[in-house]
Amino acid sequence: MTQIYVIGLGPGNTDQRTFEAQKALEEVTDIVGYGPYVERVDLPEHIRRHGSDNRVEIERAQHALRLAEEGRIVGVVSGGDAGVFGMASALFEAIEYGDPQWRNIEITVIPGITAVLAASARIGAPLGADFCVISLSDNLKPWDVVCRRVEMAAEAGFIIALYNPRSKSRPWQLGEAFGHLRPILPDETPVIFARAIGREDERLTYTDLAHADAEEVDMSTLVLIGNEYTRIIERENGQAWVYTLRKVTH
Amino acid sequence: MTQIYVIGLGPGNTDQRTFEAQKALEEVTDIVGYGPYVERVDLPEHIRRHGSDNRVEIERAQHALRLAEEGRIVGVVSGGDAGVFGMASALFEAIEYGDPQWRNIEITVIPGITAVLAASARIGAPLGADFCVISLSDNLKPWDVVCRRVEMAAEAGFIIALYNPRSKSRPWQLGEAFGHLRPILPDETPVIFARAIGREDERLTYTDLAHADAEEVDMSTLVLIGNEYTRIIERENGQAWVYTLRKVTH
Incomplete structure (x- = not known):
């Protein structure tokens, strides 16, 4: 065999x-x-x-x-x-x-x-609700399909994980995706950049949608965008946990 | 510590x-x-x-x-x-x-x-495209939120994984979810029921959306719904692989 x-x-x-x-x-x-x-x-x-x-x-x-x-x-x-x-x-x-x-x-x-599970575990529990996984690469699908999926995922209240957010030949896509999200989601929506999780050059940062800068991201980064129930717990040591409440009210 | x-x-x-x-x-x-x-x-x-x-x-x-x-x-x-x-x-x-x-x-x-990865691996590669993960339980979120997410996910062309599809106290939800999907997706859309993957009582079956019967499903089942690019490869031994084409044309 x-x-x-x-x-x-x-x-x-x-x-x-x-x-x-x-x-x-x-x-x-x-x-x-x-x-x-x-x-x-x-x-x-x-x-x-x-x-x-x-x-x-x-x-x-x-x-x-x-x-x-x-x-x-x-x-x-x-x-x-x-x-x-x-x-x-x-x-x-x-x-x-x-x-x-x-x-x-x-x-x-x-x-x-897969990257979204490793990244989420590293920062807390941002996937505490329904979520979706989207590749931003347009090698194999039209860019307008990607944009439509990103927008509908945000409108439906999903946590959004973006794979392949950026490459040398596609430096503009993540910035454009943020542009599609900003009219839909509140400015304070948490955004996580999880680079090379588990490797020596790991880098994990978070910000909010208003301040999310696509220039900070490379191809080895997983981008996670929260929903309105995603919360940040500050800690005395300067680190923080990001998690999403399980309960949805509307 | x-x-x-x-x-x-x-x-x-x-x-x-x-x-x-x-x-x-x-x-x-x-x-x-x-x-x-x-x-x-x-x-x-x-x-x-x-x-x-x-x-x-x-x-x-x-x-x-x-x-x-x-x-x-x-x-x-x-x-x-x-x-x-x-x-x-x-x-x-x-x-x-x-x-x-x-x-x-x-x-x-x-x-x-997580279950969606185990189930997908067991039957082939149905997650070959953007996908989303939805819990059908309405313990912590209103049922109309669940329905809206299921519908928008289908309209956006996501592969859909349904967790907690059914329980004794909620025997009707999966059937209703199929009812929301049928006007949106073609009858021949592949549907996979993956029960207790990796356990001795594992049961893996597939059908299409027109014939998907919620009565075959229990709480230990992960339900996967393909998109228009999800394909079935028949084999001489009677088994089959289900996978999703990576290329999206529209």
């Missing part, structure tokens, strides 16, 4: 990996993924590593499927959870439109701690 | 727990939570267990805070992720409105694999 494990590595901190993910990593002969994720995995030297560039997800998935056909035990890795803007969807797309034999490959998707 | 760990236990399968969660469990002297979760934890006999009933989250949080004040090392546990309809928000609410001294307690929230 040929086998692919699609493995969510979790955030940077390997302690936030699951036992199931670790066991799968110890079973693979080959590891396929975006270069930085492949390098992050602490595997023995004899494991073959196939790192590739960003934005070649389908080719990478096809490569993994061909390796599995050859009898290799393949780990396809993503940061966070592979099902949340990671490799899982690309792999199934490659199967659907690819060699019918690929449907006989055993695929095991192993969930991981 | 007094310490509380708020620990997401992940789904039923302990292999889907993180290393960080396991380490924290091995450090606690007391464990506080909803009875079934407290019982699920495989801890040595000398650990004090404080299981309580459903719907007493604030009292439970206050109990944990008082134990921490006494110098106990307290683990507050939730299934899945404690920040997603779990104990984390209740704990911070108890702190904000409670004894000011409680703000000096060290609180470490440890994220876990």
